[in-house]
Amino acid sequence: VVVVGRSDPQGWPQLVVLRNPPSRPHPVEGNTGNATLTSGRLSKAARERQRGRLRKLRDELIAEGAKPGRYLPELERRAATWPE
Amino acid sequence: VSPRHNRDFLLDSGGVSALASSPDLLADYLDLLDRTFDGSLLIPIPVLTEVRTGNPRYDTPVDRLINTIRGEDGVYLPLTVQAASRAGVLRTEALASSNREISAIDAQIVGMAEERSGICAMTIVTADPDDISLLVDLTRRANIAVDDRDRVLGRERFEMQQFEPHATPGRTTFPIPVRVS
Numbered sequence: 001v002v003v004v005g006r007s008d009p010q011g012w013p014q015l016v017v018l019r020n021p022p023s024r025p026h027p028v029e030g031n032t033g034n035a036t037l038t039s040g041r042l043s044k045a046a047r048e049r050q051r052g053r054l055r056k057l058r059d060e061l062i063a064e065g066a067k068p069g070r071y072l073p074e075l076e077r078r079a080a081t082w083p084e
Numbered sequence: 085v086s087p088r089h090n091r092d093f094l095l096d097s098g099g100v101s102a103l104a105s106s107p108d109l110l111a112d113y114l115d116l117l118d119r120t121f122d123g124s125l126l127i128p129i130p131v132l133t134e135v136r137t138g139n140p141r142y143d144t145p146v147d148r149l150i151n152t153i154r155g156e157d158g159v160y161l162p163l164t165v166q167a168a169s170r171a172g173v174l175r176t177e178a179l180a181s182s183n184r185e186i187s188a189i190d191a192q193i194v195g196m197a198e199e200r201s202g203i204c205a206m207t208i209v210t211a212d213p214d215d216i217s218l219l220v221d222l223t224r225r226a227n228i229a230v231d232d233r234d235r236v237l238g239r240e241r242f243e244m245q246q247f248e249p250h251a252t253p254g255r256t257t258f259p260i261p262v263r264v265s
Binding site: 025040041042046047049050051053054055056057058061064065066067068069070071072075076078079081082083084 | 089091092107108110111112114115116117118120122123124130137148152153155156157159202203205207216226227229231259
């Protein structure tokens, strides 16, 4: 994230623009604006990055003592009823 | 291996609280998403108003989940002018057909889900399934599901309510996160 802008003499910020680093693919499909998800889905690359972060979080939770499996059958049963 | 289904997930404040405060549930939810769906978890920006308190004891587990979802892309789901206007219509219709107060944020979340349901199927993870389902029904969109965290959590419902600072009107002290083994 690059912050562009500076305070005026009274101390109020004049302009702050958040941009994605040019090396990173934009996270929103079909959107070349800022990172706010105003339209479209997250791009496949951004979805994969989130998937990786969530996997890492799950591993951390288990390492900290979480016991997976307790809720999974009910979650799977419910998910099977969600309309496409 | 069956293909994963396209589906995005919106978390309301109850959804955030449930997942943030129950590592067992969060681990299972993440497993389900990873194996079954090609989609993303999304935090609607208005939800931040309900889940942030300024109290580290409450905010720390919430921030851990939100920051993981948000990641380096910094993506939140904003409330567009169209969704905000649509939420007003849905809330008015819901109030006319219900004797309950329908929160503006619930209507906004459903307006955002409706807006995005043209792109892919949606699931709203919520602690308020009655109001959210009423609003979703008014959209007449068949591909918006409502996942009631309390039905998954079962007996933990009471303890999870203790975790939500905004769940009880008139609460004067911050709640202590409760983990139920």
